[in-house]
Amino acid sequence: YTAVHPVRRPEGRPARDDFAFVTGTIPGLQDGQVLVENLLLSVDPYMREALEFEDWQEGFGMEGRTLGRVVASREPSLPVGAIVFHRHGWSTHAILGPRDTRRIVEPADGVPLSAYLGILGGTGLTAYVGLTRVAKLQPGEDLFVSAAAGAVGSAVGQIARVLGARRIVGSAGSAAKVDRLVQELGFDAAFDYHGGDLSKKLAEAAPDGVDVYFDNVGGDHLEAAIDGLREFGRIAWCGAIAQYDSLRTPPAAPRNLFDVVGKRIRLEGFLVRDHGDVRPEFEDFITPHLRSGAVRVDETVVDGFENIVDAFLGLLAGENTGKMLVRAGS
Numbered sequence: 001y002t003a004v005h006p007v008r009r010p011e012g013r014p015a016r017d018d019f020a021f022v023t024g025t026i027p028g029l030q031d032g033q034v035l036v037e038n039l040l041l042s043v044d045p046y047m048r049e050a051l052e053f054e055d056w057q058e059g060f061g062m063e064g065r066t067l068g069r070v071v072a073s074r075e076p077s078l079p080v081g082a083i084v085f086h087r088h089g090w091s092t093h094a095i096l097g098p099r100d101t102r103r104i105v106e107p108a109d110g111v112p113l114s115a116y117l118g119i120l121g122g123t124g125l126t127a128y129v130g131l132t133r134v135a136k137l138q139p140g141e142d143l144f145v146s147a148a149a150g151a152v153g154s155a156v157g158q159i160a161r162v163l164g165a166r167r168i169v170g171s172a173g174s175a176a177k178v179d180r181l182v183q184e185l186g187f188d189a190a191f192d193y194h195g196g197d198l199s200k201k202l203a204e205a206a207p208d209g210v211d212v213y214f215d216n217v218g219g220d221h222l223e224a225a226i227d228g229l230r231e232f233g234r235i236a237w238c239g240a241i242a243q244y245d246s247l248r249t250p251p252a253a254p255r256n257l258f259d260v261v262g263k264r265i266r267l268e269g270f271l272v273r274d275h276g277d278v279r280p281e282f283e284d285f286i287t288p289h290l291r292s293g294a295v296r297v298d299e300t301v302v303d304g305f306e307n308i309v310d311a312f313l314g315l316l317a318g319e320n321t322g323k324m325l326v327r328a329g330s
């Protein structure tokens with residue numbers, strides 16, 4: 001097998017030299033184990049955080065959500081040929097035992113396999129949980145989402161539309177992404193967050209304010225959103241990608257944090273892993289919308305396992321639209 005290991009803790013933004021490709025011989029299987037050839041691998045922002053703390057020695061490579069095909073099996077419930085979801089990514093192969101997360105995936109008609117790592121998987125579930133369980137978005141309400149052209153952000157905008165949101169506003173890192181949000185993903189307005197006053201940009205895009213802010217970015221985006229939220233607004237705090245490169249330095253609090261009191265805003269953080277029970281409801285909700293095209297499978301697929309480090313670094317630099325995936329086989 002070939003796998004990727006982190007070889008040092010990154011200083012600030014990770015670089016290619018922080019990782020090494022290593023090769024090894026696949027050991028023989030024991031009873032209850034299967035050998036999986038990894039086909040599609042997810043690279044995610046949380047891996048930046050994990051590089052600070054993670055004990056990754058469990059599998060061949062670092063932890064990561066992956067879809068693969070069983071190529072040898074000593075476990076009757078996982079026959080050769082089955083497509084499984086598991087978390088031993090960053091490697092061409094994985095050995096899964098009884099204690100590992102693993103689930104057979106049987107793709108529904110009209111839905112590509114890759115969607116199970118994106119809009120139909122944890123990414124879509126994150127968007128759905130944040131909107132329905134945390135922000136409790138109501139039909140007719142207005143929404144702002146940051147990192148809107150990314151995986152979670154583009155799911156948030158599209159799902160909010162289906163849930164009956166009125167004005168949907170997004171921010172993203174380039175003019176091309178902003179165009180895409182409005183032209184292709186159904187956003188009512190969008191802006192490039194680079195340069196200029198973010199509160200002003202948000203006020204131009206949502207002149208009457210918003211009821212819900214879905215935060216993927218933190219920092220100055222959170223500050224601008226507190227300015228733009230109406231009374232009794234809600235913030236579903238999902239991530240803070242603007243801060244992940246400096247996790248060892250505590251970020252400055254938004255200067256307007258106390259406005260949360262005056263405006264009676266509810267700010268609530270959440271982790272999708274606490275909401276696995278919502279998955280069946282979410283799959284029933286999203287599948288018809290994927291089939292009808294009301295919600296798009298939005299993804300950037302990098303070909304070749306040898307490019308996985310570049311794909312991860314590209315994700316942090318905003319080279320993706322939608323879910324960033326690596327295709328290692330077919």
Ligand code: NDP
Nearest residue numbers: 045150151152172173216238239240241242270271272318
């Ligand atoms: P994305 O597909 O959104 O990729 C990350 C994007 O972040 C990039 O495309 C880039 O787009 C943007 N970005 C990078 N740096 C900055 C910055 N300094 N300021 C603003 N935007 C930046 O990733 P995901 O959809 O997978 O994740 C989005 C967020 O959701 C992350 O914060 C992640 O940690 C969080 N998350 C939280 C979960 C939970 O359970 N709470 C579960 C899953 C994700 P651009 O070109 O626009 O800059």
